[in-house]
Amino acid sequence: DFAHRVENLPQWAAGLTTRLVLDDGQWFSETPQGRIMIAMAPRNDFRVMDHDVTLPGGLTVHNAFRVTPTGDGSLLSFVVLRLPEATDEEFERDCGLVAADLRTLATLVEGVPAK
Numbered sequence: 001d002f003a004h005r006v007e008n009l010p011q012w013a014a015g016l017t018t019r020l021v022l023d024d025g026q027w028f029s030e031t032p033q034g035r036i037m038i039a040m041a042p043r044n045d046f047r048v049m050d051h052d053v054t055l056p057g058g059l060t061v062h063n064a065f066r067v068t069p070t071g072d073g074s075l076l077s078f079v080v081l082r083l084p085e086a087t088d089e090e091f092e093r094d095c096g097l098v099a100a101d102l103r104t105l106a107t108l109v110e111g112v113p114a115k
Contacts, residue, residue: 002108003067007022013104015101016097031056034055037053037054039051047069078102
């Protein structure tokens with residue numbers, strides 16, 4: 001529930017945003033590359049938290065993000081897609097940012113440092 005609320009993204013998704021602005025019903029963030037739009041999938045019973053990020057140049061990146069119950073906890077699955085024309089270094093950096101964000105999210109919702 002916490003992770004699905006777009007307004008909570010700055011608390012755990014520093015790789016995506018540190019500050020959000022709600023403008024005419026849509027969420028935006030200023031990044032070093034320019035203004036991006038973030039649209040989260042509607043709340044659903046399948047624990048799908050996919051979200052689209054529209055980059056300053058107009059490219060929309062679909063981010064597949066799932067929560068799977070494991071009995072005593074949850075498994076978070078996030079697919080990092082390589083952006084067109086991204087170098088190996090840029091792709092590795094993106095993967096590292098997502099991994100760090102997920103560790104931060106785990107710390108926030110579990111109350112203990114993530115492994």
